Amino acid sequence: MSAAPAKFAYWVPNVSGGLVTSKIEQRTDWGYEYNRELAVLAENNGFEYALSQVRYMASYGAEFQHESTGFSLALLLATERLKVIAAVHPGLWHPGVLAKFGATADHLSGGRFAVNVVSGWFKGEFTALGEPWLEHDERYRRSEEFIRALHQIWTEDHTELAGDFYRLRDFSLKPKPLNTPERPHPEIFQGGNSTAARAMAGRVSDWYFSNGKDFDGVVEQLADVRAAAGLAGRTPPKFALNGFLIARDTEAEARDTLREIVAKADTEAVEGFGAAVKQAGRSTADQKGMWQDSGFEDLVQYNDGFRTGLIGTPEQIAERIVAYRRLGVDLFLLGFLHYHEEVRYFGERVLPLVRELEARLPDPEARSKSPALHA
Numbered sequence: 001m002s003a004a005p006a007k008f009a010y011w012v013p014n015v016s017g018g019l020v021t022s023k024i025e026q027r028t029d030w031g032y033e034y035n036r037e038l039a040v041l042a043e044n045n046g047f048e049y050a051l052s053q054v055r056y057m058a059s060y061g062a063e064f065q066h067e068s069t070g071f072s073l074a075l076l077l078a079t080e081r082l083k084v085i086a087a088v089h090p091g092l093w094h095p096g097v098l099a100k101f102g103a104t105a106d107h108l109s110g111g112r113f114a115v116n117v118v119s120g121w122f123k124g125e126f127t128a129l130g131e132p133w134l135e136h137d138e139r140y141r142r143s144e145e146f147i148r149a150l151h152q153i154w155t156e157d158h159t160e161l162a163g164d165f166y167r168l169r170d171f172s173l174k175p176k177p178l179n180t181p182e183r184p185h186p187e188i189f190q191g192g193n194s195t196a197a198r199a200m201a202g203r204v205s206d207w208y209f210s211n212g213k214d215f216d217g218v219v220e221q222l223a224d225v226r227a228a229a230g231l232a233g234r235t236p237p238k239f240a241l242n243g244f245l246i247a248r249d250t251e252a253e254a255r256d257t258l259r260e261i262v263a264k265a266d267t268e269a270v271e272g273f274g275a276a277v278k279q280a281g282r283s284t285a286d287q288k289g290m291w292q293d294s295g296f297e298d299l300v301q302y303n304d305g306f307r308t309g310l311i312g313t314p315e316q317i318a319e320r321i322v323a324y325r326r327l328g329v330d331l332f333l334l335g336f337l338h339y340h341e342e343v344r345y346f347g348e349r350v351l352p353l354v355r356e357l358e359a360r361l362p363d364p365e366a367r368s369k370s371p372a373l374h375a
Helices: 032-043 068-078 095-109 123-128 136-155 195-204 215-232 251-263 267-282 296-300 314-327 339-360 364-369
Strands: 007-012 049-052 083-088 113-117 159-162 167-171 188-190 207-210 238-244 331-335
Touching (some): 007 068, 007 339, 032 068, 049 331, 068 083, 083 095, 095 167, 136 159, 136 167, 136 195, 188 195, 207 215, 215 238, 314 339
Parallel strands (some): 007 049, 083 113, 113 188, 188 207
Antiparallel strands (some): 159 167
16 A cells, blocks of 8 residues: 555545435436536545536436536536546547547646546447447446557647547547546546456556445455456556445444445436346356346445445544545545535544544555564
């Protein structure tokens, strides 16, 4: 682990239904005014990133959806420091068109635009739009080609690409995105838990998004992604972990909230979502993929956010975050039940404890220079 402090992102609720598929009250809203206020609140309470979701049609509680790239740009223009990650689907976007949008958004925001490349889990969106639904590993091959195209377009004067999915001939993008000391082009995030996803992250991505995982799951995924990066001869991507955070003054209150979320789950929507997404992992050669071992309770938070275990008092949650940080998690992607109130509570009650615990961690450089201990 590096000495850098943990970073935090939040799921932008730009689709209706909140972050849990449950009939429990969720004081959140998918509209712009609510989200504009939330973005400002988040950047003033320790959040460095926000991730705009992508849904193209109603599904599993998300009856209404705002398009992710346009919504991301609106949030960028409403904030001063927040970096906004727009989720996009290869197959529904051409890399050259997205690269053009991204360069413009980057200039308008002073270098705060980022992208999350989503290989796709919802077959219905593709077929409804008349686009082919590729086999699982082919979707990741397409995503990898998409990311390689973005890299080339954003960093080189002319792009030539004769790929299996995309063709570019002497394509030139002007202006390029901003090249800052922090990054040479907009950061590229990528999700997926399958073997193909981990290997792709190691080869081409800047960040790897994991579904919710316990400590053992994080260790396993980190090892796979780092091994893939080593084979590709590149620095491993940074690691981001999904988690649904329920911070309350007492552990009993937090656990009661979780029980109520699950007890009031929209059973039909959860089971429909489970049936739709589990085909993703079943279609892989090794039967290893997102949601393959997810039970009903896991699927109520549709990216396994309960599994990360960020549920309890501010002290308990801070300790768990720092434990994950020590394993190598760089960023925590958080969802909440009542966004405005809980983002503020996180900034006031949880984050100061995280920073206090991080300050007590041994300096990795000093530790590496200290004499070896012998039994």
